[in-house]
Amino acid sequence: MPSPHIALIALALGLLIGVGVTLLMVWAYRARSRFADEVSTQIPQGVTDVLAGMDDAACVLDASGLVVAVSQAATGFGITTGAALENSELRTLVRRVRAAGGSVSETLRITRGVTLDPRLVSARASVISPQLSLLIIRDVTERERLDQMRTDFVANTSHELKTPVGAVSLLAEAIDSAADDPDQVRIFASRISAEASRLGQLTGRIMTLSRLQAAESLAEVGAVAIDEIVAASIEGHAVQADSAGVELTRGGDRGVWVRGDGQILIEAVGNLIANAIAYSPKGSRVGVGVKADGDVVEIAVTDQGIGISEADRERVFERFYRADEARSRRTGGTGLGLSIVKHATQRHGGEVRLWSRPGRGSTFTIRLPITAAPDADDAVSKKSKKKKKRAQKAAAVDRARNGELA
Known part of the structure; x- marks a missing residue:
């Protein structure tokens, strides 16, 4: 018969083994739960x-x-x-x-x-x-903005086209009713011509803006002399300046070249000059200045006109937006000129800046990357191509005239 001491020792060992097994089971359960949690929250491969x-x-x-x-x-x-x-x-x-x-x-x-x-x-x-x-x-904020711009563009274009088209229709009826009055017919005919010119200008600018926004790259890219851009832009608006009693002046650096489409740049600078003249009082001056600043050239068009308010300065580059609706109507503005300037400048890797104060005038500055001047042989070749194109256009006009006379 075992002694009491041996029984107690056996009982103690049994209790210890039981507690150990229980603790082992609890640890295994917790480890399995932790492993399950880790597996469930583990990010799938890839x-x-x-x-x-x-x-x-x-x-x-x-x-x-x-x-x-x-x-x-x-x-x-x-x-x-x-x-x-x-x-x-x-x-x-x-x-x-x-x-x-x-x-x-x-x-x-x-x-x-x-x-x-x-x-x-x-x-x-x-x-x-x-x-x-x-x-x-x-x-999708930008997509929403572009969708809204498309909607506004269609609505504004429809509105702008409706005005000259309606005027032409009414003037045609007026001519018909005044067929026996030559003086009235001439007056109405001149007004029809003005409306047709406005309609042509509007459609032309819409097409230009659409090309600038839709095309991935410029059609004709080459070295362009800023001197030629400025000279052509000023020459193209000399008659407008004379009629408005505004003096056009040119100053600044010479011999600067950029890379791009010369015709588009002429239109962009010309739009700035046309706006400056339209919003300037008689007897004032519009200046076109050129400044080479490191690897950038600045073409600034400054006027002494009515200026632009701070609220309007944020929106003047939007399509069809006019800071002065009444004046723009009188001068035949389309509301697309500054938008064309912005997109044309951006297409050439540049930017356009605006400084203005109401009553003191405005300065629009086009900033473009400067490029090296072309070799003399390239310049001669470029002039020859331009001369050939002009000759071809003149010949085409002569052929058309001869066809009409025949």
Whole structure:
């Protein structure tokens, strides 16, 4: 028969073994739970690489709503790893998709990061595992702006075309009713000619602006002398300046060259000169100055006119926008000139700046990258090509006239 001491020792050992087994089971259960949690929240292979290559803002969130991985663009919306989503609408979208499964898309207007800049976004949330969700945010603000610009452009173009077309129709009826009065017929005919000219100018500028916005590159690119651009622009508006009693002057640096389309640049500078003349009082001066500043050339057109208010300075480069509607109507302005200037300058890798004060005048400055002057042989070849083109055009006109006379 075993002694009491041996029984007690056996009982103690049994208790110790039982406690050890229990502790081992608890540890194994907890380890298995931790492993299950780690597996459930582990980002699927390839998702991180996909996020790194995405242009859109995107993030992966765990079951508690914390961000565990982000794309580079996500930081622009204030989304960072280890934090919850700040935007309540995005949080609601993620909760909805976790409850229903699958994916959900919504268009939202949210504040972007710390800039407090409202952005229109297309947000899509999807479940990618029992514990993880994917949120993709695509900024469509610019697309919305472009759609609105297209809508406004069509509406404004229709409105602007309707005015001269309606005037021509009414004047044609007036000529018909005044057929027995030669003086009235001449008056109405001259007004029809003016409206037709305005219509032609409008359609021409619409086509120019459309080409500048639609084409990926300029049609004819080469070395262009700023001296020729300025001279042609001033010469093309000399009659307008004389009629308005405005003096045109030219100053600044000479012998500067840029790379681009000479005809487009002449139209851009010419638009600035035409505007300066139209908004200048009789007896004032419009100056065109050229300044080479390092690797940039500045072409500044300065007037002593009525100036532009601060509110209008933000919008004068918009299509069909007029700071002075009544004056623009009287001078036959289309509201497209400054928009053409902006897009033409941007197409040449430059920018246009504006300084203005009401009552003191305005200065529009086109800044373009300078290029090296072409070799003498290239310059001669370029002049020969221009001369040949002019001769071909003159011959075509003569042929047309001969055909009409025949």
